[in-house]
Structures are given as C-alpha cells and as structure tokens.
Amino acid sequence: MKKLLLYAFLLPTLIQPQQKKLRLLYDLAQDYGDFFQQDEHDNGFWKKFKKALHKKGYSAQAAKYSLQSLQDSYDADCVIFFNLPMSLTHGKLRPLRNAKTAAFLFEPPATSPHQYQQRRWDIVDNIFTWNDELIDNKKVHKFHWMQYNLNPTNPFMHDQRPFNKKKLCTMISSNRHSNHPQALFNKRLEIIDFFDNLNTYELDLFGRSCAGNRQKSYKGSVDNKYKCMSNYRFYICFENMDGPAGYITEKIFDCFFGGCVPIYLGAPNIDKYIPQNCFINMRNFNSYQELYSFIKNISAKKHEQYLTNIKNFLAGPQARPFSQEAMIETYLSCLKE
Template sequence: MHKKFVSFFHNNIKTSLQNAIFDIQINKLEYQMTMMPELPIYAKLKTFLKQRDICLNTYDIPTVKPPYRNIHIDLPYPLPSSFPVWKIILSERKKNILLCYEPPIVNPFNYMKIFHHFFIKIYTCIDELVDNKKYFKFRFPKLSRGINTRPKKFKDKKFLTLINSNKLPFCPFKPLSFFGKELYSERIKAIEFFEQNTPEKFFLYGKGWNKPKKYNVKEKILGFKKYSTYKGEFVDKIELLSNFKYCLCFENLTNVNGYITEKIFDCFKARCVPIYWGAENIEKYIPKDCFIDFRDFKDFKKLLAFLDSIDETKYNSYIKNIEMLLTDKNFIESWFEDGFVKFFLEDVLEIK
C-alpha cells in the first residue's frame, strides 16, 4: 500500500494545531479544561492509522504529497482567523469530509446545506438527516476508560447529581438553529427545583457556576445567581459519578433522533443510573431498563417521588442491566473508541 496522507481539521479548538491534538499529554490537559469527551481518542486514531501506512496530521503540517482526504470536525465559525481553513474548504471540495459533532444550537453552520456542496460526505448523529448517499450516520466516540468501574453499595451512595458546565448557546446562533429544542434552560429548572425541595440530597458540579456566563451581559452587570448546592469543579467525572445513585442527564438538544453524547455512557461506566432527556428515539439505541426516562414524568415533583420510591432491590436491577449492556460486544463496538477508529478507516476514509 502506498502511504496516504490525511489532513485533520478540528476547526474550533485553537490548541489543536501542529499535531497537538494527537499529543497524549497536551490532549489530557485540554480534555481536563474543556471536558470534550472525544479528545483522548485522537492520539489512538493517529497510531491506528499509522500502523496501516496512513499519516494523519493537522492541516498545518507540511506533507511530501497532497492529502488524500481533508477531515473536518465541525465547520469553522466565520471568523477572520478561520479564513485559511475556509479557503481550503472552498478549493478542495473533492477531498473534504465533514463530521458534525456540535448540534445546531451550538454550531448552526454545520447544518447549512449551502456549505455542504463543498464536501463529498457529511457525517451526522442526527437520524433525520441520514440518507446514506451524501449524509451518513456516525456515533459520538466514547472512551472505554472507566468501563470496568466497580459499583459502590446502594447505602454508600449519595442521592442525586447534575454535572455540567454553566453555559448557554451564543445568542446570535439561536435564530440560525433550524431544528430541535435546547435543554440548557431545562437544566436550570432542574437545579432550581432540587435546590428548593431537597438541597441536602442534590449536588451540582461543573465549570462556571461561580461566575457569570460567558455571553450573558446581564449577569456580568447585575450579578449572577449562586446555588448553595454547587460543590465546585472535578477532576475525574467517572469517579465522581460512581458516588451517586442518580444523575440528571440532559443533552444539549432534544426533539431530534439519534443525538446521544457521552453523558449517558459516563453514567453507565460509573454504575450511576441516568435520568435521561435528549434523543427522541433513545430506546432504539439504549434498552429502557438501563435508564430512567425523564419524559415519563409530568414534572420534577413526580420524578422526585419516583426516585424516593426506589428501594435497593429495584435500584440494583438497573445496575445489573447496565453491567449486562457493557458486556455486549456489539454495543461496545458501536459506541466506544475501538469501534470508532475502525469506522474512521473503513467508512470515513473508505479504506478496507
């Protein structure tokens, strides 16, 4: 096989250039700062491809011959700093492949079809867009790290947590989001309910809850709301989750099919039962006996009553079902990093 060169564009991460995104140590630091779940996978992807005589580099690394493919993780925002990338997108349309990681509420440009003319293939997790001609299904890659976490005893676990950064979509992007309903505001409602009704049993973690939101001018001028249940940031999400019976697991988006991120999988790895709200067809991908579907409840009060009614036997049945799922070879192959690197080679690059 002749060596192939592939250019990699993680278009909205400033620290990804000069192959830094493939550096394990830099990668770990960036992961801790951003909590972007796929970051540690890229070093493994580069090694996997190298073993098959495929050289994967960020686009700013010179190569001895032109790249076989240009892989774009999300479209770049239309900023002056992105103009060099846009020039490549516009001029090398027969080499470009787009993987849409961010939902429309975060990056609406991913979903503007006017830009799709400049890509030979577009990969999306949103099922409604898939036609297997131009638009193809992909699943967010998940780390297998922590998958063998031992479950803690029911009596030793705290009750409920929510682990998320405190951020809202950039306001100008909201009118450009063509479908789906954002769930950022629903997380706030959840926090406020449990803080008011059961503050001794609810724990909030994540970045940014102790300062104004990045794009919220009102909070910067008038001050921001402080939550007594906020316990700070964290280092190891899986270890933290393993101390809780339940976690509120709200995606960034609902009212779409197939949009399933790392949130529910982190709960599974930690043997924490997720209370899930996100993909409309979640049961197509995840057995219902492995999670609590928030849509089954009229309001947070009904949810709380249900959680309080669960005894140790019922709770352990959820954990048993989760552990059975994590031993399913097809499930692991579909969702975790070993399956992703093979998918990248055989489906994205079309190299068998």
Template sequence: MLIGSIIGWEVGQDDLFNPQSPRNRDDCLEPFRVLKAQALACGIELHTLDVIHSQGKEPDFNLYIESIPLITQGQGKNYLIRFETELTVQANADAVYLQQFDGIFTWDKNLLEANPQSLISLGLAKAKLHAMTIPNPLPAEFSPHQVVNLGFSARPQFCILIASNRHANRRDERELYSERVKAIRWFETNAPSDFVLYGHGWKVPQKRFGMLGKMRYRLAKVPPFLMGKAVFPSYGGPVNSKFTALSQARFSICFENARDIRGYLTEKIFDCLFAGCVPIYWGDPEVEKAIPKNCFIDFRQFQSYGALYSFLKDLSAEDYQAYQIAGQQFLASPQFQGFSSAAFAQKIIASIQHDFALT
C-alpha cells in the same frame, strides 16, 4: 502512503493525539488516538494540518472536527465530522456550508434517512452522508465485569448534575440548557441536601442567548454580588474526573444539550453507566433503540420534578441495583460496541478507503 490532516483542534502540533494534553480531560481524545492508529495500520498517515505543512507536504484529505470555515478548497478531499446539533453549532444546518464537503460523518438520523428528493433540495447527495455514533472512551477505572459501588450504601450523594453553564446559539424550543437550570433550581428549593451541582461556570447566573438574554444575565449578576450570596447554592465546583464524581452518586440528571433530535446521543448517559450511576435521561427520542430502557430512568415519564423525586426516594435497594446491573450488562454487550472509539475510527477509515479506492 495516503496523508490526511485534522482541522479544528486549536492547539495543533498533533496535540489531538497526545494523551498528556491538558485538554484530554477524562481521556476525551482517545477516539482520535484510535483513529490515528487504525489509519496507520491501513497505510494512512494522520496529523494536524500544521504538522503536515511543516513537513513540506500537502494532505490528500482533510477531516474537519465540527463546523468551522473551510480553509482547504482545492487541496484534497474534505470531510466533516459533525458532532453537535445546529442549536450549538449553527453551521451544521447551513446547506451552503455542508455542500462544500466530499463526505459528512453524522449521527443525525433525520439527515441520514431523508429521502433523496429532500437531500437534493439541500444540495446534498446521499452518497456523501456516512452514519457515525459519538464515541465513548472507556475510563481506566471501568471494569466490564463488575459494577462500581453496587448499591446505595457506597454512594453518599443522592443526585448530582455535571454540566457547564452555557446556552444554545439559536432560539429553539428543543434546547435543554435552560431545562437543566430548572432542575437545579427545583432541587435547591425542595431537596437541597439531596443534590450537588458540578461543572464549569456556575459562580455566575445562567448564561443566555441574544442581546436581551445578555442584558438579563448582566442584571441577574447584581443581587448576588451585592448580597454576597452564591448564585447557585448547590454548586460544588468543577470535577477533576467525571467517573469519580458519578461513582459517588446514586442518580445524575443527564440531559442532552437538545431534545427530540433523532440519533443525538452523546457521552452524558455513557459516563453515568460507566460509573454505575443511574442516569435520569432526556434527549434522543429513540434512546431505547440504542440503550435498553432498564438501564436508565426516562425523565419523560414524569409530569414534574416532584414526581421524579418521589420515584427516586421510593426506589428499593433491589430495584436500584437492577438498574446498575442492567447498565453493566449493556456495556459488556456487542450492542455497546457501536458507540466505542474503535467503531468511530473504523467508520471514518472505511469511508476514506472507499473514496480513494484503497479497498
């Protein structure tokens, strides 16, 4: 029996595999339960590192969830599951850090498709890189055979945005955290009755990067406090279920944390499609290669938020339902299966089996 550890989950104690974990919001931990089950079926035992050590064992390999300092040099093979971009997790662009791993699972097409010479300059071998998509658990309420709340009438909210108030961790023109705030402010000013903001951290001003950004953030907190006004008047609080919130809205502003990074396609657009909400998307420049263009509204096609709003208001009931039906058909198709928890687990297990000559 091969033994593997998971590193990077704060709680430990196999909490990553616990469906009752308080951190399992919207069943976001399902991919790791599937990974554990598929691993066991292939003769591989998976636990968080603390559980393995409590059993007096040492792992044959370690799976790091996102980039944290390596703590297992010389203790089995080390793999990195690289979920985020370097704008959010800066170590993801650190060649010295990446060189420490025996394998890297990533969605990053620029890295995966780089020519061997470019990889050599980074100190990486092509064989170390494994293509991966960010997994998307199916909500319990989702049905592949029926669109949730088909049409306008069952959706009382016109447009929403669900995100946390955060910032990029390096200066980069591709970041979209600040663009989300622009969208929020446009709707609050021009169409306040047609927009609701959800998520964590919006009782305070926009979070900003760097010393100057922190100073601007602190200064921006003062006027709303003195005047007793909400910083973001559209704020409706956090949501217990993204599916429930999205199923009540016609449209959702669906911007990734960063744009123009090939392969960076996260759960945001899938969350909308599951709930029958039409996403207004900006992020992966090649999104249409993964998701048919009739499933979403491409924000890049509009020169302003005013132009976008006019398009949304003029959309007929028939055209709106066409978006919803196209999204449902995509989710029921083999094309979506590459973004499932099962595909995520299969990719990781197959690579580990190959490295340990188990196949």
C-alpha cells in the same frame, strides 16, 4: 544474465509505494496539538487509528483548524474536518480538488447552527452526523459518539459505594446558554431550582461557572467526574439539545462509567440504541415532583438492577457502535481508495 535476473526479482521489494496523506483539521475551542503524536491520549485511540491508517498506506497528521493548517493540507489525499469551520469556503478548498473531504458534525444546532446550513455541506464530499433524520447514506452518513472509556470487562471507572452510603442525586454542568428553541440549558436550571426549593439538599451541583444564585446545590468543581458520580445514586443527564433523533453524546455514558443511574432527556429514540432498563427517561414524568417521588422511593434492589443492566449493555454487542473500533472503521470509510 544471472545478475540481471536477480536484480529483476529484487526490484519490486526495493521500490516502496508512496504513502498517501490524511490530514485531520479540528474546529474546537482548544488547541490540542497533533492528536496522532500523543502516545496515550484518550486511552490510546489515536495510536490505534494511526496504526490502522498505516495499514491502508496513509500517514496522518492533525491540527487545529486555521488558514495556515488548511494551506499545509493542500497536498493531502484526504482531509477530515471535526466540525465545519464557519470561515471555510469553496474558494479555500479549491486547491484540495483532488483530495477526498469529509466533515464530522459533533456539535448540535443549538450550539453550532452554522454547520447545518445546507450550502455549507456542498463544500465537502461527505457529511457525517449523529442526527438520524438527516442520513441518506449517499452524501450524509451516520456516526455514533465514540466512548473512549468503553471497557466491556471493567465497565465502572471506580469502586461503588453501598446504596445506603450514596447521596441521592448529582449533576456536573457548565453555565451555557442558547436561544435555540430546543436547547436544554434552561431545563437544567429548572430542575436545579426545583431541588433547591425542596430545601432537602438532595441534589449536589458541580461544575465551573454554573452556580449563579443557586448556592444551595452548588458544591464547586470536580477533578474526577467518575469518582464524583460513584458517590450518588442518580445523575441529571440532560443533553444540550432536545429532539434530534440519534443525538446521544458522552453524557449518558459518563453516568454509566461512574456507576450512576442517568435521568435522561435528549434523543427521543434513545431506546433504539440503549435499553430502557439502563436509565430513567425524563419524558415518562409529567413534573419534577413526580420524578422526585419516583427516585426517592426506589429500593436498593431496584437500583442495583439498573446497575446490572448497565453492565450488561456495556459488555454486549449493542454498545459496540460507540466503541473505538467502530469509530476507526467510520473514519477509514472516508479514505480515498
């Protein structure tokens, strides 16, 4: 009898609950492999996420989206898509009827319009978007663009040069195009042309395949954008798209991390999330000439105040929605309980 009782007490500890499965399928241009197998990828974010999933009883795997990787996910309890693949259909997801599914729409309509066709949203259980205008907190939920390099105790990625040693302005960009009426690619070209026509050589343009005939500004590609930015006072920070409320990507944060004051154009409600005293809002100027006169005449003291405001924002609670911890919480909300 004693042995029987002992076995009865031991039995619950010997039986381990079966792990649930999370599969993350990303529709990105490049194949990055399995994020969860990269120990220190993106400041260890995936390692932290994997640990949080393990506490919830989930194993995790990630793969570039393909028909094969989708079929390999048919036994999953939860499938998360990074961007909705154009080829994804109800039929292909039918074997996943018992799984919880969610899609995170990172790209805007200017570069990925198919993702915003409502019929596609019916394919998955939940949609997560940065676009404040689409949120209903039922089917469609909010996420903030996570900043891997957000470090409240050491906000700048490189040592800062003195104000009088910094050049005026820079931009790092690629040669992209969109016919979407709200796309800002042409606005970037406009401001580059404006600086070129000044003949003062006060804008340095970096990036791959972005020179075209703009040889005055173009300085080639860069290996470390933060180190590059630390040599300049201001950065032309135009999002890919103008107009959608809440569309705040890594672009403005890259400026912050580089210790460079952003000249921002993008989300009309940017000041809902980032204090106005951290950036220069392009919407406040009637022309590029007006903007140029403003930044040209900013004093060292005023510029330093911008940088202090940026540090205070990055170290404070208002930046937390863009943190790794907040993003993990958002991903965990997708899980099947």
